[in-house]
Amino acid sequence: MSDERTSTVPRTIGRWLLAGLLVFAGISHLTFARKEFRAQVPTWVPMDADGVVVASGVVEVALGKALVVLPKERRRIGWIVAAFFVAVFPGNIAQWTEGRDAFGLTSDRARLMRLLFQPLLVALALWSTAPRKH
Template sequence: MSFLSSSARVLLGATMVFAGVTHLTSQREEFQAQVPEWVPVDDDLVVLGSGVVEIGLGAGLALLPKKKRLFGGLLAAFFVAIFPGNIGQYVEGTDAFGLDTDRKRLVRLFFQPVLVLWALWAGGLVGRKRD
């Protein structure tokens, strides 16, 4: 395992743990604003649930290198699963996290595939010889 791939794995994992903690604490209302109107579940429940999932997946990816393929794959799937919410934020014109224009919300959509690829790469599922 290279220093670069290990660092990318730990960085993504730590970032997800941080994001998950903010779902449960300081940024809870901002995340609630991002839950699309069409989701048939209470906004706060969605935010709390996704925060717990982010903490678990991030911690697993960062702290369990022997399970990196599992957590990298699950995290990539999570990023795909929440992408409709990002599209919803764009379509509904919802302001949150400084995304206060259609242009900013549109640009954000292009970063989700980057996160999916990062999770797959950090998990050793694409882009290099598996170790």
């Protein structure tokens, strides 16, 4: 593997943590938290909420696995993961604006604070998959 494809230990740890988070979130979409994830699908989405939750769960599991098993595609996958986090952000916004309780977020303040977490996930996806700088 060339130097530009290798990464530092902190980036590797971040990437593995992100992969684990994605796989866990994806499995939870498909199983025990499915109902709560349906609450995050905006009412204006013209698709079945359960179908959206299942599809996003499958995508999360696939992206989490790809971060680990496709090292030569690491950078590209990082951009795809970041784009995925941006794509699902309207669900977080809808949860806040529509006052939907899910995942222990039962106040407007808690739902608003959750919104601040999404840009951190985007940053982690890009940072943890970036090539090492010399």
